[in-house]
Amino acid sequence: MLYIGIDLGTSSVKLALFDGHEILRTARRSYPVYHPRDGWSEQNPEDWYAAVLSGIRELVRGLDACDIAGISFSGQMHGLVTLDGDGKVLRRAILWNDGRSEEQAHRLNETPGESYLVEHTGNIAFAGFTAPKLLWMRENEPDLFARIDKVLLPKDYIAYRLTGRVATDVTDASGTLLFDVKNRSWSQEMCELCGVRKEWLPDVLESTQASGTLCPQVCDLLGLCPRTKVIIGAGDNAASAVGVGATADGACNISLGTSGTMLVSCKEYVRLSNHSVHFFCHANGSYLALACILSAACADEWWIKTVLQSDFNYEENKISELGNNHTYFLPYLAGERSPHNDTRARGAFVGLSLSTTREDMTLAVMEGVAFAFRDNLEVLRKSGIDVQSATVCGGGASSRLWLKILCNVLDIPLRVSQDRSAAGYGAAQLAAQGCGMKVLFPEQDGVLYAPQPEIAERYRERYRHFSMLYGALKTTYDDSFN
Numbered sequence: 001m002l003y004i005g006i007d008l009g010t011s012s013v014k015l016a017l018f019d020g021h022e023i024l025r026t027a028r029r030s031y032p033v034y035h036p037r038d039g040w041s042e043q044n045p046e047d048w049y050a051a052v053l054s055g056i057r058e059l060v061r062g063l064d065a066c067d068i069a070g071i072s073f074s075g076q077m078h079g080l081v082t083l084d085g086d087g088k089v090l091r092r093a094i095l096w097n098d099g100r101s102e103e104q105a106h107r108l109n110e111t112p113g114e115s116y117l118v119e120h121t122g123n124i125a126f127a128g129f130t131a132p133k134l135l136w137m138r139e140n141e142p143d144l145f146a147r148i149d150k151v152l153l154p155k156d157y158i159a160y161r162l163t164g165r166v167a168t169d170v171t172d173a174s175g176t177l178l179f180d181v182k183n184r185s186w187s188q189e190m191c192e193l194c195g196v197r198k199e200w201l202p203d204v205l206e207s208t209q210a211s212g213t214l215c216p217q218v219c220d221l222l223g224l225c226p227r228t229k230v231i232i233g234a235g236d237n238a239a240s241a242v243g244v245g246a247t248a249d250g251a252c253n254i255s256l257g258t259s260g261t262m263l264v265s266c267k268e269y270v271r272l273s274n275h276s277v278h279f280f281c282h283a284n285g286s287y288l289a290l291a292c293i294l295s296a297a298c299a300d301e302w303w304i305k306t307v308l309q310s311d312f313n314y315e316e317n318k319i320s321e322l323g324n325n326h327t328y329f330l331p332y333l334a335g336e337r338s339p340h341n342d343t344r345a346r347g348a349f350v351g352l353s354l355s356t357t358r359e360d361m362t363l364a365v366m367e368g369v370a371f372a373f374r375d376n377l378e379v380l381r382k383s384g385i386d387v388q389s390a391t392v393c394g395g396g397a398s399s400r401l402w403l404k405i406l407c408n409v410l411d412i413p414l415r416v417s418q419d420r421s422a423a424g425y426g427a428a429q430l431a432a433q434g435c436g437m438k439v440l441f442p443e444q445d446g447v448l449y450a451p452q453p454e455i456a457e458r459y460r461e462r463y464r465h466f467s468m469l470y471g472a473l474k475t476t477y478d479d480s481f482n
Helices: 045-060 102-121 130-140 154-163 170-176 188-194 216-222 236-244 297-307 312-316 358-382 400-410 422-434 453-476
Strands: 002-008 012-018 023-030 068-075 081-083 150-152 167-169 203-205 210-213 229-231 252-256 260-266 278-281 287-293 328-330 348-350 390-393 414-416 447-449
Touching: 002 045, 002 154, 002 422, 012 045, 012 422, 023 045, 023 422, 045 154, 045 216, 068 154, 068 236, 068 422, 081 154, 102 130, 102 188, 130 170, 130 188, 150 154, 154 167, 154 210, 154 229, 167 170, 170 203, 170 236, 170 278, 229 422, 236 252, 236 260, 236 287, 236 390, 236 422, 252 400, 260 358, 287 358, 297 312, 297 358, 312 358, 328 358, 328 453, 348 453, 358 400, 358 453, 390 400, 400 414, 400 447, 400 453
Parallel strands: 002 068, 068 229, 167 203, 252 390, 390 414
Antiparallel strands: 002 012, 012 023, 081 150, 210 229, 252 260, 260 287, 278 287, 328 348, 414 447
């Protein structure tokens, strides 16, 4: 039997055809992002659906339709999709990276307060989360808010169009701030606080459960069998962890993409020492801690492409010595989420002198992102979550220099497989698991990066200095920087 994994990203949807052992075919479709105001980010859910249908047609061309046993998803998280009573989209989806609800998130953290939010959801409020977006909509688009009949997350809108059922999974629901993560159910207290009717919210499933089977009209459009199962899937970071096999207790996966994430699987529910690190349900029935830094690979791209107007390989090949740089870079180009939760934070070079070189500054940018990951590793360890090693995925993982820096700054071994789309692989695996197939990927065959004691020791001292810089500069992050 064959399975389709659908990775619904922000810039495109990536689809993979999986036979239970390897990816046989892939397809990709792009769609636009709309920015009607500065800091706003929206997409049309109909664009997602059209792209998914087109991609599936490409994947199954020439195949026996009855060989497709299941379809599942990895999806961009937190996005707000609202439907009216006829199941029609009320407005363009408000995405995870949309900042319009900063005021609403701040109010929630002040009243009823962070302790209340953590008690009922496991997390504090962020502008990117779904509940603050609903509050913004209630206050700024009351006519549309009054017409809401259902609230969905991005990947779940596709599942709804394929099956007719309004459902989500526990990992995606965890990022709404309407979900009781500890008890894996919607929070009545948060719904009342945010003016959300529980009947608006989707049924909550575990990630390998079926939302349903394909609707007859969808079967006609795609030429697929009506018994094809639609497995609800997971949010992108949880799906990536599945894709790289980082689901056991303590397993860590780092995504070095445009933004950066550090995900650690946790067997039990944990109260974190810093709630700017998220705590969500995992795709395998357990939990996960998730730290997010807003500028990872995009910081490197900004420096190399925009400022230097150069090439990554050219700039990186000029760097040889690690751990002795006297220049620091704070990578807060778009503010920061974990662990500072500071939308006003901004990037900075510190320690410049007349002897500072171009190579020093390039190295400082890469080190700064690694130090930001180390900040979050320290939070996890203070919460009793020990990380001994990690897998790494994302576009930044193509840089051997960056991986060497990262493994020495974190002082843990890193294993990197650069030939897999982790989220899409995870979605395909969830589809197979949801159809009853036991999927056991072989141990990662990627490159292993091990810390070098003398370099790791030098970075330990340099991180001590880096960790003091945010606090020293925080008072300067006022309106003049925004």
